[in-house]
Amino acid sequence: MTGQPYGAHPQDTGEFMLGSALATVVLFESDGSVDPSTENWNQLVRDGNGNVVFDQFGRTISVSGPNRIEEVKDRVREGLQWWEDTLVEFYARMYQGVAPIHSLDFQVDFTYAHNPIQTGYEPISRSSNDYVFWGEDFLKKVGFDTFESIHTDIRSFNNSQRVKYGTDWAFTIFVVDDLNDPDDRFAPGGFSRAFAFAGGRFLVSLASRPASTYAHETGHMFWARDEYQYSGASYTDLRGYYNAQNVNAWDNPDPNYVRQNSIMEAGGFLDAAWAARMSSDSSLAMIGWRDSDRDGVFDVLDVPLTLSGTGYYDTTQNKYRFVGHSSVDTLPNRNSSGLQNDITVNRVSQAVYSTNGGGTWMVAANYDSYEADLNFSISLLVGQEVLIRTQAVDAGTGRVVATSRETFRGSTSLPTSVDNPGIHGFAWQDSDDDGTWDVGEKGVPGWTVQLVDATGAPRDLAQVLEPDDFAPTTRLNDVLNGVTVRAVGIDVKDDRVGAVSVAGGSTGTKVFGHVRQGGTDVWATDWNALTRTLRVDFDQPTTFISIDAVALGANGYGRLEVFDASGKLLDRYTTGLLQGNGWETMSIGRSTPDIAYAIARATNETLIQLDNLQVGPTSATRTDALGAYALAYLPPGSYHVKATPTLGAVLKDPVSGIRDVTVNADGKMAWEPGTDRPSDFVALSDSITLPWKNPRNALDVNDDGLVLPMDALIVINQLNSTGSRRLLPPSGGNAPPPYLDVSGDNWLTAMDALLVINYLNGP
Structure with a gap:
C-alpha cells in the first residue's frame, strides 16, 4: 500500500506505532568455524529443492524432536499481536468502547527463521555486545554489509523490506538460541537476555524468552523507553x-x-x-x-489536509465541477532522537461533498495518495449550494482520521475558490453586460493581478537576497531591510554570511557562504545540521520565507524551520533527496505574521548549499484557466489590488482596474459569502479575443472549410503531445491554423476534441 510514509526518509523505519509494520525474524546457526558450536536449531522438512514444507495449518515440520522454530514464531506473533489488541483495549478504556479510529497491522517475514543465518560465532556464548560480529553475517547474507555502521546498514535493510512488503515501518528481530546454555544468558559484559536499538532498527532476544519480551522490545522499535531500575532509563528521559x-x-x-x-x-x-x-x-x-483533544485521533495524525481549488457550474455538462489540489500535512516532529522528520501515514483518501449543509457527506472521488489533483463533477441543481472537503480514511478501520482544514463552499450562481489565507478572486467576462456573473459566463485566464500602492505603483512585499547579485565574499548579513542573516555554530569563525562562487547554485554561480573556524579567513559553502547553520532574524515577524537547498556532491537533505518570538517551533520544511545538480525551494507560509526567525540547514548527517532567500509573500500572480487568482500569506491590513488584462481585453468593472480589499486579523479576506466578492474584475463582453478559435467555424480545426474526423484527430494528437494547457497568444511561427480552441476558453482540453466528435456523431 505504501512503502515509505509521507515525509519519512529511508532511515525513518519506526517513528510511531500506527499503520503497518514489517518485522523480519532472523535466527542464527553457528557452524563452529570461530566458536565451538553449542546450539543447534531443529532441522525442518524440505522438498527436493530445499524449500521448507508446510503442513495443512501452514506450519513448518520438524525432522525430529520439538519444533522450536515454530515455538519462536508463535511467541513473536503473540508479542506483536499484543500491541494490536492493546490498541483496541486503549479505545475501550479511553472512549467507552468506541471502535478504534486507527489501525495497527504487524506483518512478519520468517524467511530467515526457516533458513537460519550461518555464522562462525556462537552468539549465546559471547557478550551481547558482540552482536556487531554475528549481526554482520546476516547483513552480508542479505547484501547490506557496507562500510557504514551496523545500525545504518540494518536500517537500509529494513527500508528495503518496507518497500518490498508495502508497509509504513520495518524492523528486524534477531533470535539467539540458548537451549543448551546453563543460565540462559549472554556472557557477562552487556545485556543479559534481551535488548533493542530504538527507532526501527533491531531487537535481540533469547529463544527462551516469553512473548511479553517481544512486546516490550517492540515498544523500543517505536521509541518507548524502559521504566525499570538499572535499565539506564530515568524519569528525565x-x-x-x-x-x-x-x-x-x-x-x-x-x-x-x-x-x-x-x-x-x-x-x-x-x-x-x-x-x-x-x-x-x-x-x-x-x-x-x-490524544490531546480527546477526539479519538492521536495527535500525530490529527492534522488537517490542505485544500485549494475552484468550483463552478459547467454548462457543457450541466454539473458542478471542482478543480483543485489536496495534500496531507504533518505535525512537527519534536523527537530528541532520530532525524526529526515530520511524518504522517495519512493519505488523501476521498473528496466528499454535501448538499444539505454538512448533514450528509457523499463521496465524489476516491484517491489513495499523499497528494492528489482534484477534478470531478457533481450533479447539482441550478440554485443549489454545495460543500466540498477532502479526508483521510484509515484503510484498516474505514474511519475518517482527518479532513481538510478548509471546507469549500460554492453555488451554481458564480465560481468560487477555497477560502485560504490571503486574497483570492476572479477575472471574468460579462457576456450579457448585465453586471452579474450568470451561469455560463466564464473566467478569463492570463490576467496579471498585483498589489499596488496608493499611486498605482507596484507594491512588493517580498525581499530577495540573491548571492549572484553581489561580488564574491561580499558580506550579506544586513542587506535586507529589517532582516538579519548570520552563520551560527561552533564550526564557523563568526556570523558572517557572504556570496561565494561555486560551479552552480539554484539560480546562478554564487551561493551563501560562511567563514570556517580558524586563523585565516576561508570561505566555504557547506552547511550541515548543527555546527554550520544559517539563521534569519526579522525585526518584525513575517508570514513567509523561502530559500533554496542545493545538492553538494553526494546525497543531501535540506531543512527550513521557523520559530515564533518565544522560540517555539511553528513549522518545518524538509526536502526530498538532493543529488548531482539538484535543488529544491524550501518555503513556509503562515496565515498570520508570527515567524520571528528561521534556521536553514542540512539534515540526516548530510551537507547542502543554500541560495536565493526570499522574505515576505509574493505580490503578483496571474489568473488561471478558470480566471481565478490568489495572493497567499498576506499580513492583515488593507490592500489595493490591480488587474492588468491581456489578449486585448478591456476592464468594465472597476474601470480603474484597482480593487480595495482587506485581510482580517486571521489572515482571511474580508468577505461575506453570498455578497459581491470585493476582489473580482469584470471584462467587457466583446473585448476578449480568442485567437485560437476559428472565427468562421469553431469546429473546423484545420480551416479547410469542412468538419471532418481529421479536425478531432488534430486536437487529440496535440493533447497526446502536450497535455491540456492554456493557449498562449500567438507569436512567431506559433499561430493558427490549426485552431485548437473549439470551446472558446483559451485552453486546449479534451472538450475541444469532444465537441467535434459529438458534432460528427450527431444527426
Missing part, C-alpha cells in the same frame, strides 16, 4: 514523536505519583500490563498514542 517524558520511570520524584502497570517495566508491573493489555500513559505517548 525524553523521546518519541512528541518528545514525551518518561514519567512512569522508577525514579519519578513525585511522592504522590502512583506508578502504572506498563509493558516497558519489568517484573510484576510488566506481567500485569501484559495480562490487561495496557501500558503506562508516558510509554504510549512515546510510541505516538496521545
